[in-house]
Amino acid sequence: MEYVSHWINGQDLESSRTLPVTNPATGATIRQVAEGDATTVQAAIEAAKAAFPAWRDTPPAKRAQVMYRFKALLERDAERLVQLISEEHGKTVEDAMGELKRGIENVEYACGVPELLKGEYSHNVGPSIDAFSNFQPLGVVAGITPFNFPAMVPLWMYPMAIACGNAFILKPSEKDPSAAVAVAKLLEEAGLPQGIMSVVQGGRETVEALLDAPDVKAISFVGSTPIAETIYRRGAESGKRVQALGGAKNHAIVLPDADIDNAANTLMGAAFGSAGERCMAISVAVCVGDDTADRLIEAMTPKIAALKIGPGTDKGLDMGALVTAQHRDKVLGYIEKGIQEGADLVADGRDLVVPGHEDGFFVGGCLFDRVTPQMTIYAEEIFGPVLCVVRVSSLDEAIDLTNAHEYGNGTCLFTRDGEAARRFTDAIEVGMVGINVPLPVPVASHSFGGWKRSLFGDLHAYGPDAVRFYTRRKAVSQRWPSSFETAKAEFNFPSGGQ
Numbered sequence: 001m002e003y004v005s006h007w008i009n010g011q012d013l014e015s016s017r018t019l020p021v022t023n024p025a026t027g028a029t030i031r032q033v034a035e036g037d038a039t040t041v042q043a044a045i046e047a048a049k050a051a052f053p054a055w056r057d058t059p060p061a062k063r064a065q066v067m068y069r070f071k072a073l074l075e076r077d078a079e080r081l082v083q084l085i086s087e088e089h090g091k092t093v094e095d096a097m098g099e100l101k102r103g104i105e106n107v108e109y110a111c112g113v114p115e116l117l118k119g120e121y122s123h124n125v126g127p128s129i130d131a132f133s134n135f136q137p138l139g140v141v142a143g144i145t146p147f148n149f150p151a152m153v154p155l156w157m158y159p160m161a162i163a164c165g166n167a168f169i170l171k172p173s174e175k176d177p178s179a180a181v182a183v184a185k186l187l188e189e190a191g192l193p194q195g196i197m198s199v200v201q202g203g204r205e206t207v208e209a210l211l212d213a214p215d216v217k218a219i220s221f222v223g224s225t226p227i228a229e230t231i232y233r234r235g236a237e238s239g240k241r242v243q244a245l246g247g248a249k250n251h252a253i254v255l256p257d258a259d260i261d262n263a264a265n266t267l268m269g270a271a272f273g274s275a276g277e278r279c280m281a282i283s284v285a286v287c288v289g290d291d292t293a294d295r296l297i298e299a300m301t302p303k304i305a306a307l308k309i310g311p312g313t314d315k316g317l318d319m320g321a322l323v324t325a326q327h328r329d330k331v332l333g334y335i336e337k338g339i340q341e342g343a344d345l346v347a348d349g350r351d352l353v354v355p356g357h358e359d360g361f362f363v364g365g366c367l368f369d370r371v372t373p374q375m376t377i378y379a380e381e382i383f384g385p386v387l388c389v390v391r392v393s394s395l396d397e398a399i400d401l402t403n404a405h406e407y408g409n410g411t412c413l414f415t416r417d418g419e420a421a422r423r424f425t426d427a428i429e430v431g432m433v434g435i436n437v438p439l440p441v442p443v444a445s446h447s448f449g450g451w452k453r454s455l456f457g458d459l460h461a462y463g464p465d466a467v468r469f470y471t472r473r474k475a476v477s478q479r480w481p482s483s484f485e486t487a488k489a490e491f492n493f494p495s496g497g498q
């Protein structure tokens, strides 16, 4: 059976303990991944520390050249990489290509690092005194990533961290670890010095070793909210800079004036693409007025029945399997709970059978109507192909409902009314907002992050915030007096103009 190693200092490294990796479309164990521990993490840290000083001192323009080559290699190997993603994650190859392309956007943005690292300068702030600020790398930094974007989420992190002059250690999800290593290895081919990028595999033990290591200066985490919160607290307690992105329950609000066909079509992709395993997936459709809800459900029900579902590596499908048997059972448990709590299951995907893939972890599209805020399926993140319709009577009620939810990752308003859209955009307590755009994932030049319990920390992921997250500002005041000036002892606190 194939083995997925750690990748440390340019070497594949094995561990005595392993974890199984399954193909969700068949249910078969296809690989074993190394399970790291504190020793593995220490090896990666030592390699990173040794390589860091020379990389820090490499001019940003030279670091950018590595990123240019990395981008070309990612494009060269895209077909191979999307196969790996689909095989271990279950998503369709077309969807995997989309994720890879969005990941590559971040590499392109990192190519601009000489411009992004430009400091600030003020001439003559005092007698013969000039002031400047510059941005210096932190040292060894780490990223811990979820299963649902095995290529893209790591690419949110390390291209910018490395371009800024840091050394990076990635801990990908143990559920689909192969793509992350395959992508990271391309950096070496792109000319990155060994030790600047390492991948350590495993689960909780590996993560805790990274969190507790004094030499790791910052942690970027993306995953579920309970783990994000723990990571944030533990990392901050040990003096690290931490950004921890968590779960979501993204509401799409549909106003009576919306183009229902357009809303239904785009909601299909936003709710059921990647089998709902996206942190920006729409999982709640808040319909203003019963008529709006009836029209939306009428438009969506036949589309849900017509979803093309099968092994993600086959071309032309809409949806693949869920990532693991355990996750499928969790999603099925939520559907059962929704029925018990009185929601109306108008599209039921539980009995889906994919011929030839009877052991795959498939669940078809599900649509619940008459969901109330008290129900578990409304309150909790399901992370599966389940859309809940909540009926409300006004835009204000929809805004209040969305704002009262513990999560605030993404949201969308469907309308033709500019005034309503503007009011919504101002009042909604959510980090990423779409107007007739149900998956408002910011492009690489705008940072990504939710509000409330969808993000712990101050700075968002990628984009301009990533430059700030992976660097420290240094403010320098320098005086070069002319030869006829002699400095006098000053006992008062220096103030503007001196």
Ligand code: NAD
Binding pocket: 144, 145, 146, 147, 148, 149, 153, 171, 172, 173, 174, 202, 203, 204, 207, 208, 222, 223, 224, 225, 227, 228, 245, 246, 247, 248, 278, 279, 381, 383, 409, 450, 454
């Ligand atoms: P997860 O929280 O189970 O795992 C994320 C990472 O944490 C993995 O690398 C995992 O190995 C590690 N981990 C798991 N348990 C741990 C523990 N007890 N201690 C330390 N580390 C631990 O998340 P997942 O199931 O891989 O991913 C799905 C979740 O990620 C969803 O909640 C989704 O909303 C969220 N997500 C959020 C964003 C975002 O940008 N906000 C993006 C993608 C996914």
